[in-house]
Amino acid sequence: DAEITQSPRHKITETGRQVTLACHQTWNHNNMFWYRQDLGHGLRLIHYSYGVQDTNKGEVSDGYSVSRSNTEDLPLTLESAASSQTSVYFCASSESGSNQPQHFGDGTRLSIL
Amino acid sequence: AQKITQTQPGMFVQEKEAVTLDCTYDTSDQSYGLFWYKQPSSGEMIFLIYQGSYDEQNATEGRYSLNFQKARKSANLVISASQLGDSAMYFCAMRDLQGGYNKLIFGAGTRLAVHP
Numbered sequence: 031d032a033e034i035t036q037s038p039r040h041k042i043t044e045t046g047r048q049v050t051l052a053c054h055q056t057w058n059h060n061n062m063f064w065y066r067q068d069l070g071h072g073l074r075l076i077h078y079s080y081g082v083q084d085t086n087k088g089e090v091s092d093g094y095s096v097s098r099s100n101t102e103d104l105p106l107t108l109e110s111a112a113s114s115q116t117s118v119y120f121c122a123s124s125e126s127g128s129n130q131p132q133h134f135g136d137g138t139r140l141s142i143l
Numbered sequence: 144a145q146k147i148t149q150t151q152p153g154m155f156v157q158e159k160e161a162v163t164l165d166c167t168y169d170t171s172d173q174s175y176g177l178f179w180y181k182q183p184s185s186g187e188m189i190f191l192i193y194q195g196s197y198d199e200q201n202a203t204e205g206r207y208s209l210n211f212q213k214a215r216k217s218a219n220l221v222i223s224a225s226q227l228g229d230s231a232m233y234f235c236a237m238r239d240l241q242g243g244y245n246k247l248i249f250g251a252g253t254r255l256a257v258h259p
Contacts, residue, residue: 063246072147072234072249073188088246120188128238129176129195132247134188 032057036121036135044143049108051138053121061124062104063132064088064096066117073120079104080126111142145170147237149250156225157258163210164220164253166235172196176238177218178247179209183231191233194218222255230257 034055043049055062060081065073075088077096085096093115095107108115118139122132146169156162168177179191194202194209202209210219222229232252239246 065249070251072251073236073247074249075246078246118186122188128174129193131178131190131193133190134180136187 034121034123034133034135036119036138038138039136040139040141042141042143043111045111045113047111049111049140049142051106051108051119051121051140053104053106053135054102055121055123055133055135056102057123057125057133058101059123059133060101060126061132062098063122063124064094064104064106065120065122066090066115067120067137068117076106076119077104108140113142116140116142145172145175145237145239145248147235147248147250149235149253151253152251153254153256155256155258156222158227159224161221161223162225162255164222164233164235164255166218166220166250168216168218168235168237170216170237177209177211178236178238179207179218179220180234180236181229181231182234182252183228188234192220225257227257227259230255 037052063078064076074090079098120137121135124130124132148167175196177194181189192204192207194211206223208221234252235250236247
């Protein structure tokens, strides 16, 4: 069965360090997304990609970057981790098509001390 | 700018009863889509139901139905015959067409507790 996998599931790091969260999907979807989830805010879009070599900034992109070198992977990098980036991060993918739901990974809980 | 509002931070319902979770939206677009997701305590996001703005009938998926009132800009989720496993966070989301389609804007969510 097709799936979307995030790793690691949990990570603790220190402020100022670079952190990369992995996202791998086997749906062969062109569209991929990164969200962060914080209490009271629902999910907020960080970055998204509509295909290889395409990346776009979302609502809360400051301090984050992504790259899309193939269809399956969209890694999220925190260039210099800050305590405000402590959150749960979700990766999602979808088919192209306005009525297509996004399929989510199980999330990564990131704590920055 | 598009916006999703879920006014109920928490709801509870007795097992086997129906419950309605509210969602209102704000958009100037004529074509849009609304999604509901469930997030159980284990954390994963599960897609439940979709309603397109031009769909003539309210969407239904098993025990889930969407009470879509376009003039009032509301898309309430109705869960019939609640089960203990329905206890979870529920998120309403809207497709954001600005700058490209299929981005989603989420509401803050409603936590539903089903009591035996």
